[in-house]
Amino acid sequence: MANPAIVTVDDDPAVSRAVARDVRRRYGQDYRVVRASSGAEALDALKEIKLRGEQVAVLLADYRMPQMNGIQFLEAAMDLFPYARRVLLTAYADTEAAIDAINLVDVDHYLLKPWHPPEEKLYPVLDSLLEAWQATPASPEAETRVVGHRWSAESFEIRDFLARNMVPYRWYLLEEPEGQRLLAASGASESDVPVVITPDGKTLVRPSEAEVAAHVGLTTTPASEFYDLAVVGAGPGGLGAAVYGASEGLRTILVERRATGGQAGQSSRIENYLGFPDGVSGAQLTDRARRQAQRFGTELLTAQDVTCLDVKGSARVLTCAGGPRIVAHTVILATGVSYRTLDVPGLAELTGRGVFYGSAATEAPSCSGSDVYIVGGANSAGQAAVYFSRYAARVHLVVRGESLAQSMSAYLIEQIGNIPRIQVHTCTEVAAGHGTDHLEGLTLRDRNTGQARDVDASWLFVFIGAEPHTSWLDGLVERDSQGFVVTGPDLVVGGRRPKGWRLDRDPYHLETSVSGVFAAGDVRANSVKRVASAVGEGAMAVTLVHRYLEAQ
Structure with missing residues (x-):
């Protein structure tokens, strides 16, 4: 300063x-x-x-x-x-x-x-x-500053992007005096928000995540023309692959379209991961893994969405939406999955304005004293319920099934049972959302009786199902009916190798239908959807990358 x-x-x-x-x-x-x-x-x-x-x-x-x-x-x-x-x-x-x-x-x-x-x-x-x-000094502001509306989806996206990428920032509501001062100093108007002011004083009006990344110290363009290994996706599987690849001497680049950590990075508490008996937050685990990968020499690109994979002889070429091309000998697909949207009337237009997919931990302090509704019956929903119970007046866990035991770990069920602020609504679903500029209410329906009731609600967090980010692989990499990448022995049907396979061997265990392209973690068909297994598959994929490179 x-x-x-x-x-x-x-x-x-x-x-x-x-x-x-x-x-x-x-x-x-x-x-x-x-x-x-x-x-x-x-x-x-x-x-x-x-x-x-x-x-x-x-x-x-x-x-x-x-x-x-x-x-x-x-x-x-x-x-x-x-x-x-x-x-x-x-x-x-x-x-x-x-x-x-x-x-x-x-x-x-x-x-x-x-x-x-x-x-x-x-x-x-x-x-x-x-x-x-x-x-009585004014508070120092060395970090990035964001000015915006409380119920603005664009403002939420920018804040969430900065938080998940471990970029220090300070949030100013447009309605507050300091927010007005910053807006006046920047020359922007109220219709321009969100406004991002970088530590060096540059004003970004309604910026894209790529623009923000380029101005807050995140790398958005590759530094080299060729790599031994390109990892797509910086969740646990991708981070594991990057750590092992770089530590074993491979020129490694890790490409992430939004923020490191994936779904695990949004988890408020992971308590069943090996080596952390007291638990660890997804953000902490992600930050440690990211720093570890970079210490070994991994190059990390952020806010780059890979949209195309091409095979050019022995090279595998990735093209990003923003324009950069990444050329490598091998590729590991670790794009993970995202939560499915809740397809009920009234919610789509309120996304980011009271309706959130994933934990959205940045919103937790704003929930203080309010009722929070969480949809989902798996571990991620349970972890979120425990986390938000620290702030909310009451947390309502809305579960379609008859009990949490069908999909949630026993340790989480026990924790939830010991927190009076958490109320579990089984055999219940959200039938509709209501609100103008932000969420104001929900219609809940009993799945057994069909009876519906309206409740006041300003906060809804959804954790249902998983969808892989694989549409950009269509026509090149074989996927199953749900879009998950098929690998290894599953590609060999009736003794026949996948269409277009040119090598005189079967695909390696984590190898896709394109030789030299591997998959690890949740994106892979029939994988175990756990953080530890994703990290293990990332490490295993690097071993197979070495085997592939040695045979070339």
């Missing part, structure tokens, strides 16, 4: 230089002195300082300036830096103006010109003001 600023404003060049010189002589080591020759110039400087997330400690403004006098400037400056201490420079004849300043803009002090000697007339005043400012 840069030193806090002391801003001086005076249209008289000689006076302006004298003020800045005297201030810099005493405070230049700890504060940055910014000098302006007009109120408009000073406001532009303040906006830049605001966008960079820096602080202003003291404002010194001359009263008699054309176009914008000192009182008008200080009044405008308060909108940007309300905590900065304000000083008006006046002549002997301007005592009445100084009194107006105290009444209008809560000026902390007024100084008569000339102030010489500064040791007697200037420094004691500034010492006192700086001491008071340091006691």
Whole structure:
């Protein structure tokens, strides 16, 4: 962080230089002195300082300036830096103006010109003001800042993207004073939100995730022309493959369309993963795996959606929606799965505005004191229920089945039973959602009796089923009827190898119908949908990659 600023404003060049010189002589080591020759110039400087997330400690403004006098400037400056201490420079004849300043803009002090000697007339005043400012400073803002509406799907997507990629950020509601100040400093309007302000002060208006990634330190373009191994998807399977591939000397690139961790990264608590007896959050596990992969030399691309796979001789070519092409000897598909949408009236248009797919942990504090509804009966839904019970007044777990025992681990069922705030509604389904700009209510239906009832609800989190991201492989890689990638022995039917297979051997265990292309984790047909098994398959796939490369 840069030193806090002391801003001086005076249209008289000689006076302006004298003020800045005297201030810099005493405070230049700890504060940055910014000098302006007009109120408009000073406001532009303040906006830049605001966008960079820096602080202003003291404002010194001359009263008699054309176009914008000192009182008008200080009044405008308060909108940007309300905590900065304000000083008006006046002549002997301007005592009445100084009194107006105290009444209008809560000026902390007024100084008569000339102030010489500064040791007697200037420094004691500034010492006192700086001491008071340091006691109640504006909060430092070194991180990315996001300004938006509470019930905005676009704002939620940006916040969720930053949170899941471990990018520090601060969220400002448009309705709050600081949100308005940032919006004014950026020059954007309320219709432009979400507005993202990067740590270096750049303003992004309604940006795409790729734009955000490129401005907050995430890599979005490949650094090399060729790799030994390209891993598509940075969930547990992809991260496991990247760690083992890079650690064993393969030039490895890991491509993720949104954020590392996949569904596991959204889990509030994983308690049955080997080596973590007290449990670990999906975000923590993901962060450790990502750092481990990068320490071994894995190149990580974020916000790049792979849309095409081509075979060019011995090369496997991946094309991303944003344009980059990645060429590698081998590919591991670890794209995982996503939660299926809840296809009932009224919910589609409220997605991101009270209706969320996955845990959306960023929303948990906003649920404080409210009722939260969670749909699903598997572990991910149970983990979310336990997590949200820390914030919500009551958590309603809506389950289609007759009991949780059909699909949820015993340890989670026991935890849920011991939390009074969690209420389980079995044999129940969501029949409709209601609301205008955000979710306001749900219709719940008893599956046995068909009886429906309406409940007030602003928060709905859905954890149902799984759909693989494999449509981009259509026509090249063999998949089953649900879209999961078929691998290994399952490709050999009646002693016949898959169509187009040119090698004089059967596909390896995790190899797809395209030689040199492997699948690991949830995306693979008949895989065990667990974090540990996905990591194991990622590691196993790298062993098969070595075998494939050695045979070339």
